[in-house]
Amino acid sequence: MKYKLRARADREACGASDKSGRPGQASWLKITSRPSRRSITVFYGWVIVGLAFVVQFIAVGSMMQCFPVFLLPLTEEFGIGRAQGALPPVAMMLSGIVFSPLIGMAISRFPIRNVMLAGALAMALGFYALSQATTFWQIVLAYGLAGPPAMGAMGSIACNSLIVNWFERQRSLALGLAMIGMSISGAIMIPAATWGLETWGWRGVYKFFAIIPLGLMPLIAWLVVNRPEDLGLAADGDAPAEVGRSAFESAPAAPSSLRALLGTPTLWLIGAACGLSFFGALAVMNHGIAFAIDRGIDPMRAAGMLSAISVGAATGKLAFGWLADRLGEKGAFKVALTFQFFALLGLATLSGYAALVAASGLFGLGLGGIAPLQVALLARSFRGGDFSRALGLIAPLMIPFQIAGPPLAGWIFDRQGSYDLAIWIFMASTLASGFVISFLRLPDAGKPTPQAE
Structure with missing residues (x-):
């Protein structure tokens, strides 16, 4: 047919x-x-979700997920150690502290389509610069300058802002569906990049990656629409208001200043709760294989634990998006934290391979749920232009937690010969996250949130 x-x-x-x-x-x-x-x-709105899925798949997959493929070739090319070779992702995260608030401000002032196009262009230029690098500091600089625009302006900040504009009742589910693209990108793009590395070399793969965002630009220009009102529609596909904007605010309010938003306790509570929940995430993923080998597990089978985390994270984005639309964002957040806590407890106390894989999958399930819930909590707390600015500001609050976990775990292992103390610390941070989120007060669904003065 x-x-x-x-x-x-x-x-x-x-x-x-x-x-x-x-x-x-x-x-x-x-x-x-x-x-x-x-x-x-x-x-x-579901077309917007599909576009966000594709964009985040490409942005996160090429910029972040595929970097391990280039680690050894770069260290061999420039004659450096692996510790120094691992600096580009750190540079991306640190520069995100500066770029993310700026991207949030741009989204609150300009059409999201234009911001995404600028991010796609920055990503293309960044990958081309990587293909032409002659010293390693140029590699670090290119990742630091191109990574945040690619993953923020074209990726998460812009895509999440679009979805929040288009959905209200089904917002968490829509966010979760779009974010699955980030979770599965590694499973597809890492093997593809590995094949490209063997065929074209690392410079050739970077050149190919530079072409991909250029191909996305026409799609972004054609499909992106800021909000449903621009097409005479209403959020979630509801019937538009009979008279003007009666179902919405009479006119968009001017966004609050960054200083005013930083003075809002809600922003700090969400940032602290999410940061504490992410504290052990990178540590578990970066040290996961070494942790399994220390337990006597074969290296090839140990990689299955990371695969379980990836599968769990993809499932968690969808499952907790659905759950939040029924249980509420705070309730779903606490459930995700519960999964993380018991998963870490399993990693600390269990020894069998099957049990460790199950614990890894449970950890990924909870971790994957936190990502859409973070955005949903911000969307409930900040409306209009304040949301994109708050989304840009939340990254600098969480990044210190994210980058502290892996070196802490490594430092503890170097001194004690075990990751056990690190895991118990990460369990404590998960409990602290639940304690912090309990102080958060959310407005009722559908009611506008007063902007910061």
Whole structure:
């Protein structure tokens, strides 16, 4: 059976005009079947989710997930040690402290489409610069300058802002679906990059990676629409208001200043709770194989523990997105923390391979759930332009926790010959996260949140 896919702007029913600036921009997608003449109407917000899935798959997969593929070739090329060779991801995270708030401010002031296009261009230029590098400091600089725009301006900050604009009741589920792209990118892009490395060399792979965001730019320019009102629609596909913007604010309020947002306790509570929950995440992933080998597990089988974390994280993004829409963001957050706590307890006390794989999967499940819940908590707490600015500010609050975990675990192992104390510390940080989140007070769903003065 052949299907015909066509886009139509359904504005006659609501009496609104297309404010996206492109005639014929799709507000709904209608799939028609010629033989049966039946049709399926899809809310355009789900197109935004699909685009966010693809964009985050590429941005995170190429910039972050694939870096281990380049580690050994770069150390051999430039004659450096592995500790120095691991600096590019650290440079990305540290520069994100500066870039993320700026990206959040840009999204609150300019069309998200333009910000994403700028991020795609920065990503392309960054990968091309990597392919031409002649010294290792140029590699570190290119990752530090191109990574945050790629993963923030084109990726997570922009994509999450779009989804928050398009969804209210199903927001957490939509966020979780889009973020699955980040979780599965490594499983697909790492083998592809490894094959490319053997075929073209590391410079050739970087050149290929530079082409990918250029190919995304037309898709971004065509499909991105800031919010449903721009197409005469309402969030979640609800019927538009009969008169003007009565279902929404009468006019968008001016975004609060960064200083005002930083003075909001809610931002610090969410940042601290999420940062504490992520404290052990990178440590478990970076030291996971070494931890398993110390338990007498074969290196090839030890890699299965990391695969279990990846599968669990992908599942957690979807499962906790669904759960938050029913249980509430705080309730789902506490469930995710519970999974993390008992998973760490299992890693500290269990020894069998199957049990360790199960504990790893449980850890990934809880960890994967925190990512969409973090954005959902911010979206409930900050509305309008304040949300994208708060999303940009939350990264500098969490990054210190994220980068502290791996060296702490390594330092403890070097002195005690075991990761046990590190795992117990990460369990304590998980409990501390639950304690902090209990102080967070969220507004009722559907009610606008007062902006920071």
